[in-house]
Amino acid sequence: MGAISASVVGEGSIPTPGFEGFEKRLEVEFSTFNASNEHELRQDYGGLRAISRAEIDTMLSAAECTIVSQLSNNKFDSYVLSESSLFLYPFKIVIKTCGTTQILKTIPQLLASASRLSLRARRCKYSRGSFLFPHAQPFPHGSFAQEVKILDKFFTHLCGKAFTMGDPSKYHNWHIYIAANESDYRFLPSDDPAYTLEMCMTGLDKQIAAKFYKAVAAGSAKEMTTASGINELLPNSHICDFAFDPCGYSMNGIEDNAHSTIHITPEEGFSYASFETMGYGPGSRIELRKLVDRVAACFKPAFLSISLYVCGDLSRAAENVGSWDGSVSPSGYVCDGSSRQVLPGGSAVIYHTYRESAEDCCNIITPFSLFTEADPCQVQSFGCETKKVSNVADEDPCFERFFADQHTDLCQLMKRCQFGLF
Numbered sequence: 072m073g074a075i076s077a078s079v080v081g082e083g084s085i086p087t088p089g090f091e092g093f094e095k096r097l098e099v100e101f102s103t104f105n106a107s108n109e110h111e112l113r114q115d116y117g118g119l120r121a122i123s124r125a126e127i128d129t130m131l132s133a134a135e136c137t138i139v140s141q142l143s144n145n146k147f148d149s150y151v152l153s154e155s156s157l158f159l160y161p162f163k164i165v166i167k168t169c170g171t172t173q174i175l176k177t178i179p180q181l182l183a184s185a186s187r188l189s190l191r192a193r194r195c196k197y198s199r200g201s202f203l204f205p206h207a208q209p210f211p212h213g214s215f216a217q218e219v220k221i222l223d224k225f226f227t228h229l230c231g232k233a234f235t236m237g238d239p240s241k242y243h244n245w246h247i248y249i250a251a252n253e254s255d256y257r258f259l260p261s262d263d264p265a266y267t268l269e270m271c272m273t274g275l276d277k278q279i280a281a282k283f284y285k286a287v288a289a290g291s292a293k294e295m296t297t298a299s300g301i302n303e304l305l306p307n308s309h310i311c312d313f314a315f316d317p318c319g320y321s322m323n324g325i326e327d328n329a330h331s332t333i334h335i336t337p338e339e340g341f342s343y344a345s346f347e348t349m350g351y352g353p354g355s356r357i358e359l360r361k362l363v364d365r366v367a368a369c370f371k372p373a374f375l376s377i378s379l380y381v382c383g384d385l386s387r388a389a390e391n392v393g394s395w396d397g398s399v400s401p402s403g404y405v406c407d408g409s410s411r412q413v414l415p416g417g418s419a420v421i422y423h424t425y426r427e428s429a430e431d432c433c434n435i436i437t438p439f440s441l442f443t444e445a446d447p448c449q450v451q452s453f454g455c456e457t458k459k460v461s462n463v464a465d466e467d468p469c470f471e472r473f474f475a476d477q478h479t480d481l482c483q484l485m486k487r488c489q490f491g492l493f
């Protein structure tokens with residue numbers, strides 16, 4: 072497992088005064104090498120779900136986390152991890168890890184397993200908020216520029232672009248990397264855009280945070296789920312929950328082809344909760360704006376951010392995120408920053424930050440006021456797009472070690488991904 076506290080931290084990281092709640096999130100979408108039969112395959116095809124449990128374990132152990140519980144339906148598999156969650160759809164994987172885990176180390180095993188199933192990556196999306204304790208992150212998570220450089224090496228056959236959203240002079244930004252071939256994405260006007268909503272919340276209400284201590288919840292994750300009202304956020308979803316010792320909570324929710332996931336770090340001083348849904352949108356019975364309100368009311372954080380990613384016909388995707396301007400504030404919150412970005416591969420994202428409208432919220436001390444992101448020397452923001460700076464040298468021994476540690480013939484693997492040699 073990765074870091075949990077001041078004394079137990081992952082390899083290459085330094086001790087911190089608290090647990091790093093902000094997750095790193097990697098989503099990779101695949102297609103078959105034989106595009107002609109892809110449509111039939113999409114109807115009834117296990118795809119990535121055929122990856123063996125042993126391969127999944129190997130992949131996760133590279134990042135320094137493990138599976139603690141599982142829940143599946145006929146559309147996809149979900150796993151609660153020691154540090155966050157994993158979702159395996161036939162053509163898509165979502166891995167989310169927190170603490171000092173090294174999520175990018177999962178990529179070689181993932182690409183190798185997918186290649187054995189004749190699948191190749193056609194889109195990679197990596198995102199994360201600004202860390203609470205950036206100096207504790209091991210290589211290559213010490214800066215967004217390092218992360219981008221590693222991602223570019225794995226996905227050279229796709230055109231990677233990196234963006235830092237939010238005001239660069241502020242502590243809280245959203246970092247997003249997307250690699251996709253435009254030619255792979257042809258959406259029909261009838262295709263519903265797909266939404267991914269992510270909320271990151273800090274400074275949780277103390278009484279609410281207390282519910283995620285085992286001693287208070289009689290040791291039961293189920294009790295935490297009901298006492299907090301989490302079970303009512305998406306009432307038709309099936310929930311797989313897990314309570315950590317002595318505190319902390321994670322859950323995955325699954326409903327047809329949509330998922331949700333919540334992770335909670337209740338410790339005072341660095342309390343954090345995240346909420347994510349993928350697959351809910353206008354076509355479902357869930358209205359995302361009302362959902363955002365319910366989630367904010369459930370945790371009552373002092374600060375929260377929303378990232379809404381839409382993928383589909385580009386004009387519709389851009390239009391859809393456009394309608395989510397800064398006025399879409401959860402009740403009791405004021406928006407203090409908004410940005411919007413059209414991304415490669417028919418997608419777009421908006422990012423808003425909010426603070427509680429109560430006047431006394433300015434007195435709340437959060438780690439944001441104590442630490443600053445380590446990125447500035449590595450990443451320069453031009454508008455939104457992150458310029459990939461050259462001072463992250465290829466010959467940096469950390470890069471060499473990163474790849475040497477993977478036990479995979481990476482060059483061979485990347486060539487195969489690029490040219491479809493399977």
Ligand SMILES: C[S@@+](CC[C@H](N)C(=O)[O-])C[C@H]1O[C@@H](n2cnc3c(N)ncnc32)[C@H](O)[C@@H]1O
Nearest residue numbers: 075090092169315316318319320334335336337
């Ligand atoms: C629920 S996990 C999920 C992380 C999630 N990204 C977050 O911060 O909300 C983090 C919480 O569980 C606690 N915890 C206890 N044992 C843990 C372990 N072995 N690994 C990770 N977290 C653990 C941490 O102290 C923290 O409160």
